[in-house]
Amino acid sequence: MEAQAILDTLKGKFGDAVVELQSEGFSPAFVVVASAAVNAIARFLRDDPALSFDSLMCLSGVDYKEKFAVAYHLHSLKHRHAIGLKAMLPRENPSLPTVDDVWPAANFHEREAFDLFGIGFEGSKDLRRILLPEDWEGHPLRKDYKYPDFYHGIKV
Amino acid sequence: MEALALSLVHAVPLLAGVPLWTVTLLLMVVVAAVILVFALTFEGVGSLVLRKVAGDIQARIGPNRVGPNGILQFLADGVKLVLKEDIIPANADRLLFKLAPYFVFVGSFAAFVVVPFGVGLIAADLNIGIYYVMAVTSLVVIGVLLAGWASNNKWALLGGMRAAAQIVSYEIPVGMALLPAVLIAGSLSLQDIVRSQGGLLGIFGWNLFHNPFTFFSFFLYFTAAQAETNQTPFDLPEAESELVSGYNVEYSGIRFGLFFLAEFGDMFIVAALATACFLGGWNVPFFHVGTLPWIWGNLLSLGVFLTKAFAMVLIMMWVRWTLPRLRVDQLMRMSWKYLVPLTFVNLFGVSLWLLVFRGKGIPGMIASLFG
Amino acid sequence: MTTRTDALPTQEMTINMGPQHPSTHGVLRVILTTDGEVVTRAVPDVGYLHRALEKIGERVTYAQYMPFTDRLDYLAAMNCNCAWAWTVEKLAKIEVPERAEYLRVIVCELNRISSHLIAFGSYTADMGAFTPFLYAIRERERVNDLFEMLCGNRLTYNYARVGGVSCDAPPGFLEKTKEFLDYFEPKLDEYNNLISYNKIFVHRLANVAVIPAEEAVAYGLTGPNLRGSGVPFDLRKDEPYSVYPKFDFKVCVGTGERGTLGDCFDRYMVRINEMRESIKIVRQAVARIPDGPVRAKVPRLFKPPVGEVYFRSECPRGETGIYLISDGTVNPFRLKIRTGSFVTMSIFEKVTRGLMIADVVAVIGSFDIILPEIDR
Numbered sequence: 001m002e003a004q005a006i007l008d009t010l011k012g013k014f015g016d017a018v019v020e021l022q023s024e025g026f027s028p029a030f031v032v033v034a035s036a037a038v039n040a041i042a043r044f045l046r047d048d049p050a051l052s053f054d055s056l057m058c059l060s061g062v063d064y065k066e067k068f069a070v071a072y073h074l075h076s077l078k079h080r081h082a083i084g085l086k087a088m089l090p091r092e093n094p095s096l097p098t099v100d101d102v103w104p105a106a107n108f109h110e111r112e113a114f115d116l117f118g119i120g121f122e123g124s125k126d127l128r129r130i131l132l133p134e135d136w137e138g139h140p141l142r143k144d145y146k147y148p149d150f151y152h153g154i155k156v
Numbered sequence: 157m158e159a160l161a162l163s164l165v166h167a168v169p170l171l172a173g174v175p176l177w178t179v180t181l182l183l184m185v186v187v188a189a190v191i192l193v194f195a196l197t198f199e200g201v202g203s204l205v206l207r208k209v210a211g212d213i214q215a216r217i218g219p220n221r222v223g224p225n226g227i228l229q230f231l232a233d234g235v236k237l238v239l240k241e242d243i244i245p246a247n248a249d250r251l252l253f254k255l256a257p258y259f260v261f262v263g264s265f266a267a268f269v270v271v272p273f274g275v276g277l278i279a280a281d282l283n284i285g286i287y288y289v290m291a292v293t294s295l296v297v298i299g300v301l302l303a304g305w306a307s308n309n310k311w312a313l314l315g316g317m318r319a320a321a322q323i324v325s326y327e328i329p330v331g332m333a334l335l336p337a338v339l340i341a342g343s344l345s346l347q348d349i350v351r352s353q354g355g356l357l358g359i360f361g362w363n364l365f366h367n368p369f370t371f372f373s374f375f376l377y378f379t380a381a382q383a384e385t386n387q388t389p390f391d392l393p394e395a396e397s398e399l400v401s402g403y404n405v406e407y408s409g410i411r412f413g414l415f416f417l418a419e420f421g422d423m424f425i426v427a428a429l430a431t432a433c434f435l436g437g438w439n440v441p442f443f444h445v446g447t448l449p450w451i452w453g454n455l456l457s458l459g460v461f462l463t464k465a466f467a468m469v470l471i472m473m474w475v476r477w478t479l480p481r482l483r484v485d486q487l488m489r490m491s492w493k494y495l496v497p498l499t500f501v502n503l504f505g506v507s508l509w510l511l512v513f514r515g516k517g518i519p520g521m522i523a524s525l526f527g
Numbered sequence: 528m529t530t531r532t533d534a535l536p537t538q539e540m541t542i543n544m545g546p547q548h549p550s551t552h553g554v555l556r557v558i559l560t561t562d563g564e565v566v567t568r569a570v571p572d573v574g575y576l577h578r579a580l581e582k583i584g585e586r587v588t589y590a591q592y593m594p595f596t597d598r599l600d601y602l603a604a605m606n607c608n609c610a611w612a613w614t615v616e617k618l619a620k621i622e623v624p625e626r627a628e629y630l631r632v633i634v635c636e637l638n639r640i641s642s643h644l645i646a647f648g649s650y651t652a653d654m655g656a657f658t659p660f661l662y663a664i665r666e667r668e669r670v671n672d673l674f675e676m677l678c679g680n681r682l683t684y685n686y687a688r689v690g691g692v693s694c695d696a697p698p699g700f701l702e703k704t705k706e707f708l709d710y711f712e713p714k715l716d717e718y719n720n721l722i723s724y725n726k727i728f729v730h731r732l733a734n735v736a737v738i739p740a741e742e743a744v745a746y747g748l749t750g751p752n753l754r755g756s757g758v759p760f761d762l763r764k765d766e767p768y769s770v771y772p773k774f775d776f777k778v779c780v781g782t783g784e785r786g787t788l789g790d791c792f793d794r795y796m797v798r799i800n801e802m803r804e805s806i807k808i809v810r811q812a813v814a815r816i817p818d819g820p821v822r823a824k825v826p827r828l829f830k831p832p833v834g835e836v837y838f839r840s841e842c843p844r845g846e847t848g849i850y851l852i853s854d855g856t857v858n859p860f861r862l863k864i865r866t867g868s869f870v871t872m873s874i875f876e877k878v879t880r881g882l883m884i885a886d887v888v889a890v891i892g893s894f895d896i897i898l899p900e901i902d903r
Contacts, residue, residue, distance in 0.1 A: 025834030027617065054744050057839065058848050060863035071850065073837050077744060077760060084837070105747025108873040109865075116581075131574040131902055141582055214661040310542045314564075314884070388655050389727055392885075480728045481655025483885045484564055 001081050003029035006051065014041055022086070028073065030084035035096035038070075038087050039123075042099040045074060045085070052078045056103035061113035063143045068094040068119060095120035098127075116141040187279050191268050199420040200230035206420075206473050213477045240409035245308055248406065252306035257407070257414035259299030264421035266292045271428045272346045274438050274457035275445045285346040286338060289429065290331050293384070296422070297323045300393065300403050303415070307406035315402025318484055319386065319393030325491040326383040326390075332499035333377035336370045336506040337363050337433035340515070346429075350437030357519050358441035364434045366517030369505040374434045376499055378468075381426040383491070385419065387472055389479040390487055427468035428461075435464050539567060544887070546575050552649065552891060553898030561884060569879040569887055571872050576902035584862035589615050589689055589829055592859070597683035599847075599864065600900045602645050605631075605638040605674075606842040608687040613768060614838040614849040615689045619831035626819040627691035628770045633704065633812045634677070634686060636805040640711070641670040642843035643798045643805075650795060650892040651722050654731050659722050666714060669707050676700055689829060691822030701813050708806050715803060723799060724785075732795060733786025736878045736890045740789065746877075747870040750845035751801060752894055755781035755794030762841040774811050776804040791893035798895065828857050844868050844895055866900040 007021045010031060017037035023029040033041055045053040053074040062069040072085040087096055098121040100107040110121045111130040118139035121127055129136065138145055148156055160183060162176065204219065204226065211218025219226035244253055267289045269279040282288050297320050304316015338344055340363055341352035353361050363370050383390035394402040404415045431437055438445065438457035445453045482490065513521070544557040554575035560568040580599065584592055596611040597604040609631045616623060648663030671681040677700055678686045678693060686693055722728055738748070743756040753760060761778040763771045779800035781793025833855045839848035845867010852861040871894045879887050 022835075025832065027834070027836045030835070056747055057846075058837065058850055058863065058865040060850050060861075060865075062852065062861050071835075073848070073850065077758070080765065103747065104745050105870055105873055108869060129574075131577040133574070140579065210657075214658045215665055216661060310540060314542075391655065477658055479656060480651065480722070480725065480731060481885075482727055483731060483883060485883065486730060 001050065001079065003031070003083060006081075006083050007031055009048070009051065010041065010044075013044060017041065022084075026084065028082045028084045030071065030086045032086045032088065035070075035087040035089055038085070039097040039099055039102065041085070042072070042102045045083075046102050050079075052076050053083065054078070054103075056099070056105045056109075057082070059099075059106050059109035059113065061117035061119050061141070063117060063141065064088075065143055067091055068117060070096060070113060070119060072099070089119065093120070094118065095122060097122050098124040100124055115139070118142065188269075191279055192265070195265055195268050195421055195424070196417065198424055199417040200234060202420040202423065202469065203233070203416065204230045205470075209470065209473045210477050213474070234413065237413040238410050242411070243406075243408050245406050248308040249306040252302045253406075254411070256299045256303035256306060257411045257418075259302060260296050260418045261299075261414045261421075263293055263295030263299060264418040264425065266295075267425045268421070270346055271425065272350050272432050272437055273461055274454040276450065277454050277458055278347055281345055281347045283343070283345045286334055286344045286349075286429075286433075289425070290327065290334075293422070293425065294323075294327065296418070303407070304403040307403070309406055312403050312405050315393050315405070319403055321484075322386070322390065322393060322487060322491075323384060325488060326380045326495070329376060329380035329491060329495035329499045330384055332496070332503055333373045333380060334429065334433055335503050336373045339503075339506055339510055340366055340370070340517070346432050346437075350432050350439065353436045354439040354444070357523060359436070360519035360523075361439070362434065362436040363517075364436075365519055367506065367509045367513075368518075369502050369509060370434065370517075373499070373502050373506070374430070376495060376502065377430060377434070378471075380491075380495055380499075381430065382472060382475060383487070385422040385426055385472070387423070387476045389475075389482050391476075391481060392484050392487060423469055423472055424465065427465045427472065430468050431461060431464040435468075437461060437464075537562065542884075549653075552896055555891070555896070555898055555901075557887065557891075559884065559887065564883045564885075566879055566882050566884060566887060569876060571875050573872065573898070573901050576898045578899075578903065580903040581862050581864065584859050586858060588857045589831070589859065590825075590827075592862075593687065593689075594683065594685045597685055598899060599903065600642075600842065600844060600866070600868075600897055601682060602897060603638050603642040603843045604682065604684050605634040605686060606642075606840065607847060608684060609635055609769075610838070610840040610842065610847045610849060612687040612689055613840060614836060614851050615831065617838045618834060618836040618851055618853055619689075619829075621690050621823055621825065623691055623769075623823055624820045625770065625817050626695075627821045627823075629812050629816040630692050630696060630821060631687060632770055632774070633809055633816070634674070634684075634692075636808045636812070637670050637673065637704070639805045639843045640802050640809075641667045643802050644670075646798055646843070646892075646895040647718070647795075650895075651728070653888050653892045654728060656722055656725075656728070659718060662714075662718065666711055669710070673700070673704055673707060676703065688822060688825075690825040691820070693822075695821045701816070704809065704813055708810055712803070712806055715799065719799065723796070729785045729792060731885075731889055732792040732893070733790055735786075735791045735882065735886050736893065737787045738789045738874065738878060742874070743789070746874040748845070748867075748874065749870065750841065750843070750867045751779075751797045752794055752845065752867070752871055754779060755797045755893075756789035757781055757783075757793075762839060762846055766839070768838075768840060770812075773815070774808045776807050779804060791889050794893045794895075830855055830857055839865075842867060844897060844900060845871060847900075864903055866903070868894070868896040868898075868900040869903075871896055872901060 003021060003023055010018045014037055017034040019032040021029060021031055045051050053076045055075045055077055057073040057075050060071050062071055068089040068091060070087050075082045089096060098110060100110060107126060110124055111127060113119045114127055115129040115131055116139055150156060164179060208218040219229040222228045222232045244250060270282055270285040270288055272278045300319040301316050304312045337349050341349040353363055355361050364374050386393050404412055438461040440456060440460055445457045540561050542559045542561060544559055546554040546556045556572040558570045558572060559566055580595055583595060593608060593611060596607040599607045644663040644667045648660035652660040674684060675681050677696060678684050738756050740756045740758050743753050743758060757780055759778050759780045764778055779797045781788055781797050783793060785792045831853045833853060835852045837848060837850045839846045848865040850863040851859055854860040879890055
């Protein structure tokens with residue numbers, strides 16, 4: 001299915017929650033959605049027979065200097081098509097519903113996004129730091145991250 | 157020993173004034189020292205041979221730096237272990253921690269006393285030989301359990317528990333598989349068992365060929381013995397890649413050395429028992445070794461015995477480097493559901509055979525056909 | 528937590544399968560809660576090897592990032608190098624000369640062989656048979672010799688470049704490759720005879736950690752782990768990239784031949800069979816490789832157009848997907864690397880419930896994870 005067709009299907013079902021399609025220079029194309037509707041849209045994308053995106057390829061946090069985003073890359077084993085989903089988030093307290101009940105693969109990716117960006121995932125069954133130590137302060141992949149001088153008394 | 161002491165006192169006039177019990181005691185100490193030296197040498201050389209055999213099977217060379225072709229490697233290892241720092245983990249049970257290696261070593265070394273090395277070469281020809289060996293090697297279980305518990309380390313504890321379960325479970329098949337040899341010889345003494353396989357039948361006088369049940373028994377014994385000595389495929393207690401060396405993970409230096417040596421000692425005991433009970437012991441085929449003068453007879457029979465025992469040890473090493481490891485429940489299942497019933501059936505079969513054929517084995521029956 | 532209230536009260540044990548352990552394939556820490564030998568919970572704790580590769584990507588240029596991809600999965604470094612090169616070329620729409628693509632496929636498949644050899648060897652070593660590990664290392668050394676002839680390195684190759692490869696195959700390289708393939712192909716049958724169908728080995732692996740196909744897809748498993756559960760999805764065939772459409776090879780799928788479909792044995796056999804298919808591919812590539820340049824002209828301070836691209840390639844441990852955001856400058860804006868091992872670990876906790884401690888080792892080995900990939 002083409003990206004435009006997927007966008008139309010989603011717009012038909014979710015209306016205003018679907019914001020726009022980013023396709024020029026984006027491979028795969030991204031459907032930008034409102035962050036609050038992410039779980040519902042994800043479930044629809046997985047369950048609808050014409051779409052059946054049963055495989056979450058990647059879930060990444062992005063820091064677009066003025067705002068955050070969470071980018072989902074989805075793939076369908078049945079129909080062999082791919083689409084991207086993006087939710088933009090404000091810089092203060094970025095948070096959106098989790099999708100780990102739709103694709104269990106999302107859990108580790110969400111933990112990484114939380115760890116490195118500080119993006120919260122509401123309803124996640126297990127949200128804690130994954131790559132950095134539990135007591136690390138700050139979220140390193142943010143563009144305005146300041147490296148700490150000391151960690152537990154050791155010069156970093 | 158008393159007889160030997162008596163003959164010694166008569167032979168050497170110097171000792172005429174010394175009371176007999178002193179001479180006997182001194183003699184016992186000397187014999188024990190000789191056996192200890194043999195055991196330690198074997199264990200050292202055995203570790204080297206193990207590494208060389210491993211290298212051969214694994215398409216590499218093995219130790220070859222110390223001494224010509226790496227022959228002195230075990231000496232270097234021994235010196236290294238002795239010079240190491242003696243580390244006892246904090247919160248470990250100090251007394252039990254120090255005691256464990258001695259239990260294991262004594263359990264293994266004490267069995268050397270009844271091994272029939274030659275026609276007259278046995279430290280103590282106990283008339284309960286096999287019974288004694290079974291009893292004494294059980295000390296190893298206590299040592300291993302102590303080591304696992306006293307290390308204050310969960311991995312060591314797991315290894316110790318597994319080892320205890322395994323050794324105890326496999327003692328039954330080992331004992332049961334040795335009993336056919338006892339039944340045929342009519343005695344628990346190892347020299348008697350060896351002598352019963354001698355005679356004009358040569359190789360076919362061995363208990364291995366006596367009847368199908370003893371043939372089967374030999375392989376059951378060998379399998380159970382591989383488990384008794386913690387060799388792969390039964391090396392769960394010291395699974396190097398799972399438990400990081402199991403019950404002896406916290407041991408270093410000569411304490412670890414004692415565990416290590418005891419393992420090879422156990423291997424030799426098991427091989428020696430297999431040789432004595434099934435492979436004819438020190439008997440030379442078609443030859444009565446007793447007819448030779450004392451020294452030549454002993455040397456010849458010693459050579460024969462050691463060749464057979466070392467061949468068995470080599471086969472154990474070969475199997476060790478070839479097969480993967482059984483999981484603990486599979487190991488237990490194998491012992492209790494397969495080996496124990498099989499050895500019982502075997503024992504029953506041998507008893508029935510001896511009853512029906514009045515103690516004659518197949519080679520014996522064939523020979524009597526020809527007169 | 529006491530478990531039984533009848534005659535004998537028991538307690539669960541919390542054991543640390545620590546970062547240093549002979550069979551966790553790297554610095555992986557697993558916190559095991561066991562009831563005797565049976566695991567009730569196994570929580571993986573990753574992050575010991577985190578080197579901030581994604582943050583580094585934002586500081587260096589596209590060409591400078593190539594050596595970092597070597598360290599992403601050092602046993603399949605060629606695959607990671609090429610994955611990065613393909614991603615950047617997709618973003619900037621660069622035409623790569625055909626000879627370079629053939630060379631990339633040859634080295635990627637040879638590296639797949641050597642990576643699967645290590646997976647095979649270390650797995651059997653974990654199971655207690657130490658000998659196959661040394662045989663696998665012996666074959667791998669020959670592959671390393673080939674790579675040393677090609678680019679000078681034996682482990683971290685830094686071979687691919689944006690627009691091609693760094694250097695052409697020296698004379699004799701293709702002949703030596705063919706010699707190696709002829710030498711290696713019968714060895715696979717030898718290993719199957721020695722260990723793969725050994726009764727003890729099969730009993731350790733069969734019916735352990737069965738992952739049904741839907742669960743494998745839902746948890747994001749890729750590569751041999753997914754194919755071991757019976758899903759015939761291989762990026763080289765289903766979303767072909769580079770010159771893979773020109774080669775004829777099979778997709779190896781688990782068949783449940785010695786247990787249930789999707790158990791550890793299936794994943795193990797998929798890797799053995801994939802080595803055979805890789806040999807086929809390299810043979811075809813060596814026979815058909817065209818002449819020509821090995822590098823496209825790419826400006827030194829290379830500025831790709833603004834855009835976002837996601838490219839995934841089939842690495843030995845799963846699919847390596849790189850999500851690259853460019854803002855038109857010489858450094859990438861955001862670089863996210865999604866590796867097969869990282870996502871495979873997400874099913875670890877679920878699959879190890881109720882297994883024995885020895886099986887936990889079997890599961891880790893069958894997933895063929897490598898920590899640098901997980902932690903980046």
